[in-house]
Amino acid sequence: MKSISIYTLLISFFVFIQCKKEDPKDPKANLPKDENVVMLTDTQLKNAPIETTMLSLQNISSVLKLNGMIDVPPQNLVSVSIPLGGYLKSSSLLPGMPISKGQVIAVIENPQFIQLQQDYLMAKSKSHFAELDYNRQKTLNQSQASSDKAMQQAQSELNNQRILMNSLAQQLRLININPEALKSGSITKSVPVYSTITGFVSKVNVNIGKYVNPSDVLFELINPDDIHLNLKVYEKDLENLKKGQRFVAYTNADPAKKYYGEIILISKDINQGGLAEVHCHFDKYDQSLVPGMYMNAEIETSTSFSNAIPEESIVNFEGKDFVFVETKKQTYRLTPVTLGETENGFVQILNFADFSNKKIVTKNAYTLLMKLKNTEEEE
Template identity: 75%
Template sequence: MLKSIQNKYSLILMFVFLFAVQCSKKEETFVKSTTPKDESIVTLTDAQLKNTPIEITSLSVKNISTVLKINGKIDVPPQNLVSVSVPLGGYLKNTNLLPGMHVNKGQIIAVIENPQFIQLQQDYLMAKSKLHFAELDYNRQKKLNQSQASSDKVMQQAQSEMNSQRIMMNTLAEQLQLVNINPKNLNSGNIRKSVPVYSTINGFVSKVNVNIGKFVNPSDVLFELINPNDIHLNLKVYEKDLEMLKIGQRFSAYTNTQPEKKYSGEIILISKDINTDGTADVHCHFEKYDQNLTPGMYMNAEIETETSFSNALPEESIVNFEGKDYVFVEEKKQTYRMIPVTLGESENGFIQIKNVEDFNNKKIVTKNAYTLLMKLKNTASEEE
């Protein structure tokens, strides 16, 4: 009986012990499962390190230029932009101009027809004939007056008529020249109803606003011509940045459609007038003209404003994840930590580091940094 009681007691003690051990294991498992894993640490095995060779470096002092990034558009000074019109108007009889075509100074770019041209030539020839008659009459009256055969009044009237006809003829001559008719070459045998329109500059056609057969008024602009010799870039610079700019400073510009194609030049004029939007106009001249640059085209520009020594890293050290920049720092052999980094300007493959204090005396990964990022994020995804 006593032995039976002892056996039961021993069995109870054994169950109590097993239960306590099991609870201890569960508690340990629970504690382990609740311990957070550092998701900024990545460790490579020997095999991974062999396939992904890692190179490290430290912050180094580099000469980094501060670059001012601004935008503007292609502009042409008024003296290089020509609006072609016909002072007396008329019908466009002929033209072969298209936007982008090159024109030479003195080249016929259009022919205008107008019955008014005929009337103008007629009036001029008649005024010229009347002037000749008035001159003869004046000379006759002058001789008669000298011999006392004519009064001073008659001679003065003849002189007045001669002067009036001369004024009339000269006025009509100027009107003829406005429509490109040379009055000196005009006679009764070469009166015409159409006149040529000439290009006044060497350049190219910017706009064509008319078509053949259309009637144009004196105020209408038929064509717009551009002399590209002084085409320039008009940049909009905020007032706070003006002090960093000076005449002769170099710039590099590019369009949104072809950012890889750079156009260089220099600043030629800095406006002293601040616009209502807080910007001032900075005029820049291109080093070499390109016919693809047309007035009104928007461009981005970069201007190196100053050069200073800065702590920098190779650009390949930087990785970007979810819109933020990071670098990997060596914690110990084959183990690396991802740390946020604040970037500045870049030049010649190096980029300025602003939060320098976070990387003092630390080794930073320069080669295969993105491979470490992929390994880190893939490992985190698998453990989830």
């Protein structure tokens, strides 16, 4: 009986201990582990030293990010044509080729050119004869040897020939033939086409031997002196822009290469999509900038002192931004953060009230993130 009682007491004690371990009211039994907290041992801290800082006021500029295209004003875009048409005899132009003002860029042939020069020289000769006849009739009329009617007819013929000669001279100038230098022995079937600007060739629309009409465009030339960036800006952002503001632009292909300039004109016309045009000049022309090229631009709209931390404090995980806040010695909490603008290595913190008087990790923040996530995976 005595041995049975001892055995019963042992069983009861064992059941009591098990119940105590599984008691849901025990706060330590069901205490969840904080998955956003990482603790470092002395050895880990020695291998990856941690440095912290607090929010500080930094001079941060607000930046407006825009996009647009390289453009040139109409007066800098030249379409070359020949007023009287003809066959293209020669040209060596290729798109992108540099040209100079006054350079011969093509030679055009047309039998009509021969006829035009012939008509001019004949009109010039007749005008000279009409002038001699008029002077003779004028002298005779003064001595009463000729009637007023004969003198008036001679004067009319002289005026008609001068009008015809001047008209033909203007047509010759249209095809780059100097009428004053034209003689019977210098009649030509070919005329040169000159460049009116210094720049480069944008388009070549003809080939050797092709007949071109007066309305056809042979070449398109661009004067890059006034090349500019045409940006598209939403109506709500127009109030932040003004003439003379600086910008920095870059292409998608080479974002590291920067182009600088300033705003020269802000359009007051807003299209149906709520966009207005802002025209910007570059400080220095670069030959790699060609009309139609797509570009991105950033414009500083305002500057103010903001609560900020060094960029190296920010860690990104699953598309979200975080920082580590020191809660106690060698213990750090992963905390969400809302970022603003970045400048000179500092990033603006918009939810700065959440970090008032708190120490934020600046060095080895990503080391803490890896330690935190590796610990979770092991568990």
